[in-house]
Amino acid sequence: MKLERLMYILIALLSQKRIIAKETAEKFQVSVRTIYRDIDTLTLAGIPIYSERGNNGGFFLAEKYKMNASLFTEEEQKFIKNISRNINQMIHYPSVDMLEKKMDSYKSDNPVSSDYFFDFNSWNLDTNNLDRIDAALHQQRIVEFDYTSKKKEQVKRTVVPYHLIFKMNAWYLLGFCLEKEALRFFKLSRIRDLEMTAVNFDETLHKKLNYQELEQMINPKKSVEKEIVRLMFSLDVSAKVYDYFKAEEITEQENNLLVTAERIIDQELVDLLLSFGNHLKILGPSSLKTKIIMILQKNLRQYDNM
The missing domain is CATH 1.10.10.10 (Winged helix-like DNA-binding domain superfamily/Winged helix DNA-binding domain)
Incomplete structure (x- = not known):
């Protein structure tokens, strides 16, 4: 610490x-x-x-x-510079730009590339939204935008921005939603027509979360018990299976992959399994199998009158 x-x-x-x-x-x-x-x-x-x-x-x-080069090892210098450069390419915030320039001041007799490369960008990310939110954070301005909820509803939201968060290959805005009167996460890829208003928010009423509070918000301890799920995948989706399951949870067979894993059966897991289409067969538990069947039957009924 x-x-x-x-x-x-x-x-x-x-x-x-x-x-x-x-x-x-x-x-x-x-x-x-x-x-x-x-x-x-x-x-x-x-x-x-x-x-x-x-x-x-x-x-x-x-x-x-300018710092003495002995303060950081060469690899540590590359590590910090890599992160600052990538963030600066998206946000263009002066302090991040200054950090990159500070790290540029290091001179090395034996320059080597870093073992790590960080890319916080995304093909479907509107960096204009990222810039506007970053500006709103530093100018203490409220933002307004249209948002597509998990229920696929189009809603208007007015938000006091607290933090920009990068997690699981996606950017999120954590802020106080004035409509819901509560802290909410907003995925940037679902935000449309974002505007920074002329209204300032009171920082004494909307304090940023400390490290522990932020950690609890991002990674809450779930009280729901995990269940053993058993899944059979076709070999055509092997790469994707290894993206979402650990090697020790996967058994490779001649014609398929068997997965046995402990998971919380929630909407996130259901959405993931549905994304495998006909390359997946659920072996258990029966409750998960029933839930998937009901969703697929509902989808089929949409075509009954077409």
Whole structure:
């Protein structure tokens, strides 16, 4: 946890952002004194961190400061630069651009490419929406947009933006929905006609979530018990099966793949299984088999009068 705090503080400072000890302490749910000790640790490592009192005070670096190359290994430099460059290609936010330029200041006698490459882009992602939401976050503006819900309903939403989240190959907006009066996730690929309004929101009433709160929102602990599902797939969809199931859950046979896995039987699983079409046969449990059959029969009835 300490390393995570140090990296957060360092990258924030490199992005020309002032660090407020109290805010950082709240983010990581530690004491202000602990953040002071983290600042001391970075200072002892040779990073000249300055402090300033007052309403606009905090900790900051000199504007033209460049880190000593020994602070990060060459591979770590490539790792950070890779992420910052890819995000900057989509959002074009000045602080991210500055971080990329800071990392460009490193000189290496033996340049090597990184073992990792991060691509947060998507073929169906409207980067204009990403830019507008990012701008709304930093200008504390409310956004409005049309949204396609999971029930395929077209709804109008007015949202106080809290966080942009990348998870499972997709971008999401987490914000306070004024229509539902609650926090909601919105998948960016389902957002249409997004506009940043001229209305500012009160940051004291809509505080960003700290790390633990955000983790709980993104990965909630589900109380629903898992069940053993048994599935048979044709070899034609082998690659896709390995995308969604672990190797130890899959048994390769001469003409098919057998999957035995523990899963929560919810709409997410049902949608996934339906996406395999006639390449899948459900062996158990019977409740899952019945649910899939009912959905397929309902789909067939749509063609009865055609």
